[in-house]
Amino acid sequence: MREGGVVLSGHMDVVPADGQKWTVDPFRLTERDGRYFGRGTTDMKGFLAVSLAAAERAAQVNLQRPLHLALSYDEEIGCLGAWDLVAAAKASLPPPLAVIVGEPTSMKIVEAHKGIVTLTTRVIGHSVHSSQMHKGVSATMVAAQLITWLEQRMHELAQDKSPSVFEPPFTTIHCGVVHGGIAANVVAPSCDFVTDIRTIEGIDPTTIELEYRHHVETRVVPRLKAIHEAANVIIDRRSHTPALEKHPTNRASQLASELLGNDGSFHAVAYGSEAGIFQRAGFPTILCGPGNIEQAHKPDEFIEQSELLLARKFTNGIIHQLRTT
Numbered sequence: 001m002r003e004g005g006v007v008l009s010g011h012m013d014v015v016p017a018d019g020q021k022w023t024v025d026p027f028r029l030t031e032r033d034g035r036y037f038g039r040g041t042t043d044m045k046g047f048l049a050v051s052l053a054a055a056e057r058a059a060q061v062n063l064q065r066p067l068h069l070a071l072s073y074d075e076e077i078g079c080l081g082a083w084d085l086v087a088a089a090k091a092s093l094p095p096p097l098a099v100i101v102g103e104p105t106s107m108k109i110v111e112a113h114k115g116i117v118t119l120t121t122r123v124i125g126h127s128v129h130s131s132q133m134h135k136g137v138s139a140t141m142v143a144a145q146l147i148t149w150l151e152q153r154m155h156e157l158a159q160d161k162s163p164s165v166f167e168p169p170f171t172t173i174h175c176g177v178v179h180g181g182i183a184a185n186v187v188a189p190s191c192d193f194v195t196d197i198r199t200i201e202g203i204d205p206t207t208i209e210l211e212y213r214h215h216v217e218t219r220v221v222p223r224l225k226a227i228h229e230a231a232n233v234i235i236d237r238r239s240h241t242p243a244l245e246k247h248p249t250n251r252a253s254q255l256a257s258e259l260l261g262n263d264g265s266f267h268a269v270a271y272g273s274e275a276g277i278f279q280r281a282g283f284p285t286i287l288c289g290p291g292n293i294e295q296a297h298k299p300d301e302f303i304e305q306s307e308l309l310l311a312r313k314f315t316n317g318i319i320h321q322l323r324t325t
């Protein structure tokens, strides 16, 4: 197999449709007024369909360089599946010219996204009657202090006004879920919360994670243990999605702008994807795929037929390039 091929990559999993108000069956494709409705149509079964159709066409012609398909699983829960996929690709494929991750960008070329780490923090308290709280450790109140520390850290990071391609142009630290406590008059025995850290260029999300772990280990846990030995704080990393970094010469971006007749404008997005994992392996990578991210993860998710046609034109261009050069 020759080097210089093109990888079309997408994830096969979708987010759940449970609890959402759909007017069509989310798991049966419905066509209406030039739109295809169904869970995953835009994120990102539409691109998968275009890629499989492209592979079929590519198999019928003589390619000078290969077209690769890289299909992953468990993307929606934190890009878990792509690590093994990319490691296997690096070990077995001759270096490709470009990786196109077909997340729904409305066929715009996206050259950068934030890096993301998600963490679960479990605070183990010491439960006593709330009238005796000086003898206990309230897991919910410790969790509140940690969440405030994280928010404070975000405000400090936002003070750095160096230019960023992202909106918002600073690192965000968000706690989306908290569970803890049992009653008003019981010192909470445990509390769990989930945090996501989204960093701008120049900051690795794992650095913020390390700062947080250091704070917990040196400042918080000793204070809790002084009250009760069993009290503790346990931090687990749920996922790590490396950033897709803008490079002055990204060959994947050059290829896509040639084929799409792009004016050279590039885009940055605040959501994560598998693209950063490919880029870390040394592959020139962009995001570019049919459908609007606005439709993703929502009830009545749909993709415009016109978007799929644009994507087909794009993959036809890729096949043409692979045949002739």
Ligand SMILES: [Zn+2]
Pocket: 011, 043, 044, 075, 103, 104
């Ligand atoms: Zn996606």
